[in-house]
Amino acid sequence: MKQRATLKIIAKELDVSISTVSKALRDSKEIGSETKEKVKAFAKLYNYRPNNIALSLKNKKTKTLGIIIPEIVHHFFTTVIYGIEEYANTKGYNVIVGLSNESFAKEVINLDTLANGSIDGFIMSVAKETLSKKDFHHLRETINQGIPIVLFDRIIDDIECDKVIVNDTKAAEIAVQKLVDSNCKNIAIITTQDYVNVGKLRTNGYINALNKNKITPDESLLCKVNDESISVDNFTDLEDQITEFIEKSQGIDGIFAVNEIYAVTAMKVLRKLNKRIPEDIQIVGFTDGVLSKHAFPPLTTVDQNGFEIGRTSAKLLIERLENEQKEDEVFETHVIDTKIIERDTTL
Amino acid sequence: MKQRATLKIIAKELDVSISTVSKALRDSKEIGSETKEKVKAFAKLYNYRPNNIALSLKNKKTKTLGIIIPEIVHHFFTTVIYGIEEYANTKGYNVIVGLSNESFAKEVINLDTLANGSIDGFIMSVAKETLSKKDFHHLRETINQGIPIVLFDRIIDDIECDKVIVNDTKAAEIAVQKLVDSNCKNIAIITTQDYVNVGKLRTNGYINALNKNKITPDESLLCKVNDESISVDNFTDLEDQITEFIEKSQGIDGIFAVNEIYAVTAMKVLRKLNKRIPEDIQIVGFTDGVLSKHAFPPLTTVDQNGFEIGRTSAKLLIERLENEQKEDEVFETHVIDTKIIERDTTL
DNA sequence: TGTCAACACGCAAACGTTTTAGGGATTTCG
DNA sequence: CGAAATCCCTAAAACGTTTGCGTGTTGACA
Incomplete structure (x- = not known):
C-alpha cells in the first residue's frame, strides 16, 4: 500500500518548497518552466491528487x-x-x-x-x-x-x-380532462384520506375538471381509501376496498387514481370483474414509475417528473x-x- | 445569519486559549472545573459543534x-x-x-x-x-x-x-426446482448475456436444477436477451425479443426469468398470446420488488434480500x-x- | 525557607492545502 | 555602471481541530 502523495512529500523528494510544488501544479507563472515540468512529472508518477478535505477546510466549501x-x-x-x-x-x-x-x-x-x-x-x-x-x-x-x-x-x-x-391540482385536472376527452361520462376517483396533502390537492383537481365540464361531482364516485392497514407487504385490504367500491358504483367508465398502486390495484380488480380496459373502463394514474410502465395494459399516467x-x-x-x-x-x-x-x- | 462558533471564537470571547476550550469541552482533567463550566455554558449558548472537516483532516478519517x-x-x-x-x-x-x-x-x-x-x-x-x-x-x-x-x-x-x-446459482436452482415440482416439463429461461455475471450464475443454477432432475437442457429454451437498446423508457425491444423467443419455442410450460422486468414482460407477452398463467405456463422471477407484488397475477419470485x-x-x-x-x-x-x-x- | 507535587492553563505542532508577502539573484536599460 | 525590473523561489499564515509538553502558580510539608 503506497503512501498517498502530498505536496509535502513531493516537495521533500524534489528538494523544493511546498509552495513551489503547489504553484507548479497550478501552472503559476511564478515558477520556472523547468521546475514546473519536473514537479508535474513527479506528481503524475505518484498519482498526486489534492486532498479534498484539506481544500474543504481551507475554502470553507x-x-x-x-x-x-x-x-x-x-x-x-x-x-x-x-x-x-x-x-x-x-x-x-x-x-x-x-x-x-x-x-x-x-x-x-x-x-x-x-x-x-x-x-x-x-x-x-x-x-x-x-x-x-x-x-x-x-x-x-x-x-x-x-x-x-x-x-x-x-x-x-x-x-x-x-x-x-x-402543481398537483392542475396535474389532476389535466388527467381527468383526458378522461372526459376520451368520452368518459361517469368518472370515479380513487384517492387518499384528506389529511394526505397531495391526495387532497389531486382530489380538488378532479372536482375542478368535472365542474369545468359541467359535470356534477357525485359523492358515490369518490373513493377515499383508508390506508391504515396497508403496508408494503400487505395490499389485500386495499384490493378489498377498491373491489367493494367498484362493485357498488354503477356505470363507471373512467377512473382517476391518485397514485400508481391504486391504479394497478384497480386494474387488477377490474380484470377480476371481467371489465375490459380501456374498452369498458378507462384509467389514468399518477406517478410514472415501473408499475405504470409494466402494467398490462401499460398505464396512462401523470408523470410527476421527479x-x-x-x-x-x-x-x-x-x-x-x-x-x-x-x-x-x-x-x-x-x-x-x-x-x-x-x-x-x-x- | 450567525457566525459559526469555533474554538477560536469561544477562546477569544472567554479570554482563554484555544486548547483550554478544546480540553474543557472534552472534559479533560487538566482543566479546572470552574473554567470547564464556563466554557461549556458558552459553547452551548452559541450552539458549538466541532467542525467535521477539520476533524477529518486531523484524524485522516x-x-x-x-x-x-x-x-x-x-x-x-x-x-x-x-x-x-x-x-x-x-x-x-x-x-x-x-x-x-x-x-x-x-x-x-x-x-x-x-x-x-x-x-x-x-x-x-x-x-x-x-x-x-x-x-x-x-x-x-x-x-x-x-x-x-x-x-x-x-x-x-x-x-x-x-x-x-x-448465492445466485443456488437461488436460481431452487426457483427452477419449484417449477419442476409444480409439474413443468419444458422450462425455459430468460436471462442476460453471459458477461453479466449474476445472469450467468443464475443460468448455471437453471442448468443444475435441470440436470438434477434428469432433464437435458435444451439450447432452444435458453433466451439470452440483448439489452443494448433497452433503457428505462424503452422496453419495446425487450418485448419483441421475448415475443420472438416464446413464439418459436414450442411447448413451454414454465419460465424462469432472471429479473423482475423480464418476468413481467414475459407475462405481458404470454397474455397477448392468450396463454393462461399459471394454468398454461408458470413463471418464477428474481428480485422481489413492486413489480412482482403488483403484477397480475402476483409473481412468484426469489427475494434477493437487498x-x-x-x-x-x-x-x-x-x-x-x-x-x-x-x-x-x-x-x-x-x-x-x-x-x-x-x-x-x-x- | 526551600522543595516538590498538584493544579490549571498555554504553546506549538500537526493534518494538506492555497496564497500573500517578500527576498535574493539575475537581467535590462538609461 | 548603477538602479530598476524581472525572474524564481520560499516563508508563513490561515482554515479548525487535538494533544503532548512546558510552565507558572499554588499549597503543603519538612
Whole structure:
C-alpha cells in the first residue's frame, strides 16, 4: 500500500518548497518552466491528487450537497435523487444521502450531523411526522447558521427558502380532462384520506375538471381509501376496498387514481370483474414509475417528473451557494411541469 | 445569519486559549472545573459543534462511506442503500452516493473524485460496461491506495476485497426446482448475456436444477436477451425479443426469468398470446420488488434480500476500517440467504 | 525557607492545502 | 555602471481541530 502523495512529500523528494510544488501544479507563472515540468512529472508518477478535505477546510466549501428524504425505496424519491445527482455532478458537487424514515427525530439528527461543515447546503422533503408535529425549529436553525435549504414536494409554507413542487391540482385536472376527452361520462376517483396533502390537492383537481365540464361531482364516485392497514407487504385490504367500491358504483367508465398502486390495484380488480380496459373502463394514474410502465395494459399516467424536480432543486441550491449576491435575494418557488403520458389504459 | 462558533471564537470571547476550550469541552482533567463550566455554558449558548472537516483532516478519517452503484431508480439497489445507511448510521458513519449509470467512465470518475480523502471506504456494484470491458484498474488502484472496497452483487473474482453476494446459482436452482415440482416439463429461461455475471450464475443454477432432475437442457429454451437498446423508457425491444423467443419455442410450460422486468414482460407477452398463467405456463422471477407484488397475477419470485446485503456490506467495511489488525486479514465473501416467495404465477 | 507535587492553563505542532508577502539573484536599460 | 525590473523561489499564515509538553502558580510539608 503506497503512501498517498502530498505536496509535502513531493516537495521533500524534489528538494523544493511546498509552495513551489503547489504553484507548479497550478501552472503559476511564478515558477520556472523547468521546475514546473519536473514537479508535474513527479506528481503524475505518484498519482498526486489534492486532498479534498484539506481544500474543504481551507475554502470553507465542501462541494457536497446533503439530501434528506423520508424513504429511499420509493420510485419518486429515487428519480429526484437521480436528478439531483446528475446536475450536481456537472457542477462538481457530490451528494450525501440521509434517510429520515418519516421520523422527526431522525430528521433532526441527520440535519445536525451534516450541518457541521460536512455539506454546503441541503435538499430535502420533510418527514410525515415533522409535518404533523409542525415542529420546524431544526430547519430554522440550519438556515440561521447560513446553510441554505431547498425543500421539494413536501414543503412548508412559512419556512423561508427555495422550494420546488409540482402543481398537483392542475396535474389532476389535466388527467381527468383526458378522461372526459376520451368520452368518459361517469368518472370515479380513487384517492387518499384528506389529511394526505397531495391526495387532497389531486382530489380538488378532479372536482375542478368535472365542474369545468359541467359535470356534477357525485359523492358515490369518490373513493377515499383508508390506508391504515396497508403496508408494503400487505395490499389485500386495499384490493378489498377498491373491489367493494367498484362493485357498488354503477356505470363507471373512467377512473382517476391518485397514485400508481391504486391504479394497478384497480386494474387488477377490474380484470377480476371481467371489465375490459380501456374498452369498458378507462384509467389514468399518477406517478410514472415501473408499475405504470409494466402494467398490462401499460398505464396512462401523470408523470410527476421527479428527475426535473431533482435537477431544479440542485440548480437552485448551487446557484444560491455560488452567487454571493444571490445570498440574500428573495426565495423562489419553482413549479415543475407535469405531463400526461398516454399509454394503453385510455382510448 | 450567525457566525459559526469555533474554538477560536469561544477562546477569544472567554479570554482563554484555544486548547483550554478544546480540553474543557472534552472534559479533560487538566482543566479546572470552574473554567470547564464556563466554557461549556458558552459553547452551548452559541450552539458549538466541532467542525467535521477539520476533524477529518486531523484524524485522516472522514466517517463517510462511498456507495457507487450503476443505477438508483432500481428497487434492488435502493434496498441495498437502505441497508447500508441503516447500519452505517448506528456506527456514526454517513453515506455518499455516486451513480455510474452503468458507464465505465463515470465509475472511474466517481471513484476518483471520492478517493481523495472524502471517504474512508467504498461499497460498490460495478457497472455493466466495466464488466464487459474487464478493465478493473481503477478498483486496483483504489485498493492500493489503502482505501478498502466492498463489492456486492456484481462482484469481480480476482479483485482482492470483501464481497457480499447472494448465492445466485443456488437461488436460481431452487426457483427452477419449484417449477419442476409444480409439474413443468419444458422450462425455459430468460436471462442476460453471459458477461453479466449474476445472469450467468443464475443460468448455471437453471442448468443444475435441470440436470438434477434428469432433464437435458435444451439450447432452444435458453433466451439470452440483448439489452443494448433497452433503457428505462424503452422496453419495446425487450418485448419483441421475448415475443420472438416464446413464439418459436414450442411447448413451454414454465419460465424462469432472471429479473423482475423480464418476468413481467414475459407475462405481458404470454397474455397477448392468450396463454393462461399459471394454468398454461408458470413463471418464477428474481428480485422481489413492486413489480412482482403488483403484477397480475402476483409473481412468484426469489427475494434477493437487498437490505441484508447492504447491512452486511456496511458491517464488513466498517469492521475493516476500525480494526487495525484486521487490515491485512484475509478477505471474506459473505453469502446472503435468499428465499422464494410463492405467489400466483406458480401452481 | 526551600522543595516538590498538584493544579490549571498555554504553546506549538500537526493534518494538506492555497496564497500573500517578500527576498535574493539575475537581467535590462538609461 | 548603477538602479530598476524581472525572474524564481520560499516563508508563513490561515482554515479548525487535538494533544503532548512546558510552565507558572499554588499549597503543603519538612
